[in-house]
Amino acid sequence: MLKTIIFKFILLSWFVLWTPLLIIGLISSKLEHMFILSDAWGVLFIARIIGGIKYKIHYPPVAENGIPFQHNINTRLDGRAIIASKHMSVLEVAILVTHIPNSFFIIKRELLWLPIYGWAFWRIGLIGVNRKRGATNMKRLSDRVTKTIMNGMTLIIFPEGTRVSPNQNIPLKRGLLFLAENLKLPIMPVGVDTGLYWPKRGRIKAGTANIYFEPELPSSATLEEIRTAINRHSC
Numbered sequence: 001m002l003k004t005i006i007f008k009f010i011l012l013s014w015f016v017l018w019t020p021l022l023i024i025g026l027i028s029s030k031l032e033h034m035f036i037l038s039d040a041w042g043v044l045f046i047a048r049i050i051g052g053i054k055y056k057i058h059y060p061p062v063a064e065n066g067i068p069f070q071h072n073i074n075t076r077l078d079g080r081a082i083i084a085s086k087h088m089s090v091l092e093v094a095i096l097v098t099h100i101p102n103s104f105f106i107i108k109r110e111l112l113w114l115p116i117y118g119w120a121f122w123r124i125g126l127i128g129v130n131r132k133r134g135a136t137n138m139k140r141l142s143d144r145v146t147k148t149i150m151n152g153m154t155l156i157i158f159p160e161g162t163r164v165s166p167n168q169n170i171p172l173k174r175g176l177l178f179l180a181e182n183l184k185l186p187i188m189p190v191g192v193d194t195g196l197y198w199p200k201r202g203r204i205k206a207g208t209a210n211i212y213f214e215p216e217l218p219s220s221a222t223l224e225e226i227r228t229a230i231n232r233h234s235c
Contacts (some may be wrong), residue, residue, distance in 0.1 A: 001101065001203060001204075002050065003051070003204065004202075004203045004204050005048075005206055005233070006050065006179075007047075007050045007051045008051055008159050009047070010046055011043065011046055011050075014039075014042055014046060015039075015117070016042070018035070018038075018039050018042070020119040021035045021038075022035055022036075022039075022116050022117065022119070023116060023119075025120060025123065026119060026120070026123050029123055029124055029125065029136065032120055032123040032124050033124045034122060035120070036097070036124055037098060038126070040093075040094040040097050040098050043091075043094040044091075044094050044095065044098065045053075046090060047198065051197070051198065051203075051204045051206065052118075052206025053091065053197045053198060053204065053206060053207065053208075053209060054158055054208045054209070055091070055095055055194075055208060055209045055210070055211060056208055056209075056210050056211070057095070057099065057210075057211045057213070057229075058210060058211065058212045058213065059213045060213055060214060060215045061117050073126075073182055080185065081154075081156050081161065081185055081186045081188045081216060082157060082176070082179060082180055082183070082185050082186065082187050082188065083092040083096070083100065083103070083154060083155065083188050083190060084157055084158075084187050084188065084189050084190065084191065084230065085156060085158055085189075085190035085191075085192065085230065086156070086158075086160065086162055086164070086174055086191050086192050086230040086231065086234065087096070087161065087162065087163050087164065087192075087201075088163055088165070088166070088192055088193070088194045088195030088198075088199070088200070089156035089192075089194040089195055089198040089199065089200065089209075090165055090203065090209060090224075091197070091209055092190075092192045092196045092209075093105075093118045093196040094177070094193045095211055096156055096190070096211075097156075100154055100156065101154070102152055102153050102154055103153065103155075103156050104124070104125050104126055104127065104142050104148055104153045104154070104155060104156070105126050105127070105155075105157070105158075106126075106127050106128075106133065106141070106145070106155070106157050107121065107126050107127070107128055107129070107131055108128065108161075109128035109129060109130050109131060110114045110128075112126070113204075125148055125153065126146055127141065127145065127148070129141055129175070131184040136174065137203065138175060138178050138179075139188060141175070141179070142178065142179055142182045145179060145183065146182075146183060149183065149185075152160075155173075155174055155179075155185075159172040159173050159175075159176040159223075159226060160172060160173070160217055160231070161173045161201045162202070163195075164195070165195055165199065165200060165201075166193070166195045166196055166199070166234070167234065169227070169234070171223070172223045172226060172227050173189070176220075176226065177221075177223060180181070180220075180221070181219055181220070182218040183219070184219055185219055186216045186217060186218055186219055187216065187217045187218075187221055187226060188213060188214065188216050188217075189213075189214040189217060189226055189229035189230045190211060190213055190214065190230060191211075191212040191229070191230050191231065191232050191233040191234060192209070192210065192211055192212070192233075192234075193209060193233060193234065194209040194210075194211075196209070197209045210233065212232070212233045214229045214230070214232065215229075
């Protein structure tokens with residue numbers, strides 16, 4: 001338990017230490033994006049050094065002339081697919097944002113209200129959504145996402161809508177289907193087991209967390225198909 005307390009204290013100190021740079025970064029979205037990426041890399045460094053948490057990214061094989069080969073990390077991570085990830089921890093957020101170039105998230109609107117960090121999220125183009133408005137908000141959301149993707153960004157979305165615990169399987173939000181259908185983009189599911197090592201609540205545990213990129217699904221995929229894919233490797 002002492003290790004977890006130390007880890008969380010150092011992590012909090014890191015976030016506080018970074019706030020002056022995030023304030024400076026507000027003058028430029030590119031500068032802010034650089035600071036956010038550096039912040040995320042710092043989170044991964046602290047997780048490894050203090051928490052003993054490493055990570056490994058698994059890419060699905062793809063076929064060329066019928067011969068499977070290792071997935072190219074630049075393939076389909078360029079804005080031509082929606083990344084739909086299971087959400088267990090802050091860890092996969094840091095991993096995804098540092099390993100998927102030019103990525104942005106759809107987040108709950110309240111996160112944009114956070115002092116300094118919320119401003120930084122807004123500055124780099126994260127899109128807040130008002131969950132209470134439901135379908136009435138989806139058309140406007142779709143228009144904003146379309147514009148951002150057309151500017152070369154890659155959408156990452158957590159279709160469960162919240163962090164979940166290991167072995168927890170909850171219904172997915174239908175907004176993902178609306179966006180995929182309207183944007184005519186395939187869906188790349190991502191499974192994680194990060195909750196085993198950095199849970200939503202409780203002690204951290206040393207080990208190697210895994211991020212699993214699954215084969216793409218068409219924009220017409222069902223929620224059940226997506227849910228099965230992101231939970232395939234869940235603990």
